[in-house]
Amino acid sequence: MKGKKLFISAIALFLGFAAVAQEKSEFTPSGKVNGKVFFNYHYDMTDGEDQESSFEIKRAYFGYDYNIAKGLKASITLDVGKNDGGSDYTAYLKKAQLEWKASSAVKVSLGMIGTVQFKEQEKFWGYRYIMKSFNDQYGFGSSADLGIKANFKLSDAFSANAFVINGEGYKKVQDEDGKQRVGASLIYKNKGFIAKAYVDANSDKVAQEDGSEDDVTTSALAFFAGYKFSDKFRLAAEYNMLTNGTKYSRVAEDHDMEGLSVYSTYTFDKKWEIFGRYDYLTSNTLEGETEKWNAKNGSAITAGVQYAPVKNVKVAFNYQGFNFKQEGIDTNSLLYVNLEFKF
Known part of the structure; x- marks a missing residue:
């Protein structure tokens, strides 16, 4: 708790000196x-x-970035996607952050911020x-x-970040307990190699059988390593655990999950590449039970080919299958044509 207060105080101090830290050189705001x-x-x-087949728009992002002053940028992004409440297309506030580059080694962001748990993995x-x-x-x-959150460049190869967030994600507000998720990660990059270790923790009150409430801490742990052997071939693997x-936003005592993901890409030229990925997800067995608690345990395979005809446009033909471990749930098997376009 004391560490979290020190972290918040340090960030407040950084922001308090933001105006003083601005260089006197001429600057033209732009967006x-x-x-x-x-x-x-x-x-x-x-x-x-x-439903045998369907056309879908899974996501549409609309944003604006504005450079307020040298080293100071404001960003806002709307995420338009399916809403479980009924509407197929609902706009959510995905990002609304102020980013301050305090120095060449320190960058601070606050507001509705992008998290760091799987940023490098996704990229x-x-x-x-x-x-x-x-x-x-x-x-x-x-x-x-x-x-x-704050990002720190420790050396040419090492970087780190630390953060304090609500812990409910960008579609929900802070819960009634008002307890935040705290975490950090360490990243190493050298030539074509990247490695990352990540950890976070958040607590919530859980009702017990006798009617009392206990604080239970949920925690996520992630390890990732990837290597680009050349401009043609890259390979990565990651291990993840949730206790x-x-x-991530739903505390449940003694309910644990873990999993492994391995993925690779081979690029023929600037327009064509093939890719593949294997996921494995599993959970623990609760006391007194014979089956693992998560019915969605199993393995997933994704494989396909991507074509990028012009800059900012990508299209991929791929297969996606998920083999559930629990009996009575059929294996999912789908063929996809995916398209991304951006500006």
Whole structure:
């Protein structure tokens, strides 16, 4: 608790000196609009599936970045996607942050910020418009949240970051307990190699059988390593664990999940590449039970080919299959044509 207060105080001190730190050189404020759309057509080969095929727009992002002063930038992004409440297209506030580059080694962001749990993994995977990275896909973390973070460049090879966020993600407000998620990561980059270690923790009150409430801490742990052997070939693997939670924002005592993801890409030229990915997700067995608590345990395979005809446009033909471990749940088997265009 004391560490979190010191971290917040340090960030406040940084921001307090922001105006003083600005260089006196001339600066012209400027802004830029940006957007990104994920579109797909898929054919479902799963046994007994009623909806055989469909066109979809999974995501549409609309944003604006404005350079207020030298080293100071404001950004806002709207995420338009499906709402579980009923509307197929609802706009969410995905990012609304103020970013201050305090020095060449320190950068601070606050507001609705992008999180750091799977940023490097998602970038290395490279096909967000086809499938989310492991942590995002299976509920180990959120891509954005309300809070504050600081990035530190420790050396040419090492960097780190630390953050304090609400912990509920960008679609929900702070819970009634008002307890934040605290975490950090360490990243190493050298030529074509990248490695990362990440950890976070958040606590919540959980009702017990006797009617009392106990504080239970849920925690996420991630290890990632990737290597670009050349401009043609890259390979990566990651291990992830979530303890005391059925989701990053849903504390559940003694409910644990873990999983592995391996992915690779071979690039023929600037326009054509082939890719593949294997995910494995599992959970623990609760005391007194014979089956693991998570019915969605299993393995997933994604493989396909991508074509990029022009800059900012990508199209991919791919297969996506998920083999559930629990009996009675059919294996999902789908063919996709995915498209991403951005400006």
